[in-house]
Amino acid sequence: RPETPVSDGVQSPENIDDTDHNTVLDENRSLSTTESLRKISEQLNGMVSQTTTYINGENIMPSTDMKEMAKQQNQEVVNELEKEKKGFEQRFAKEQATLREQLQVHIQTIGILVSEKSELQTALGHTQQAARQKAGEAEDLAARLQSSRQRVSEVEYT
DSSP: OOOOOOOOOBBOOHHHHIIIIHHHHHHHHOHHHHHHHHHHHHHHHHHHHHHOOOOTTTOOHHHHHHHHHHHHHHHHHHHHHHHHHHHHHHHHHHHHHHHHHHHHHHHHHHHHHHHHHHHHHHHHHHHHHHHHHHHHHHHHHHHHHHHHHHHHHHHHOO
C-alpha cells in the first residue's frame, strides 16, 4: 500500500495500520504479556481518539471506517489474547502434570520412610529389651562371682 502523507506529525490510519501495527507486534514478542497488552491498548485508544487529515485537504476518514478499523484491531487483540491464553493453559497443564508426578513420588517416599521408621522403632524396642535382659544377667553373674570369690577367700583362710 503506498504511504499516505503526514500532516502535523499525524499519520493516516493506513500508515498507522501498516507500520505501527507491525512494529507493535515485533515489540510485543520481546515484552512481557502485561506490557504488550498495555502497548496494544494504548495503540487502540490512540487510533480511536485520533482525528487524521490529509495534506491535500481531503476530508477526515469517515467514522464508520474508523469504527471498522477499531473493530478489526480489537479482534486482532482478542485473537492474540486467546492464543496467549491457550499457551498459558498448555504450560499450566504440563507444569501441573509434572507437579502431580512429583507429588506421587513424594507420597511413595513418605510411605516408605514411615514404614522403615516403624520397623526401626520395633527393632530398637527389641534391642533395648535384650540389652536390659543382658544387663540383668550381667548383674547376677557379677553378684555370683563376688559371692564365689568371698567363699574362696573364706576357704583359703581356714
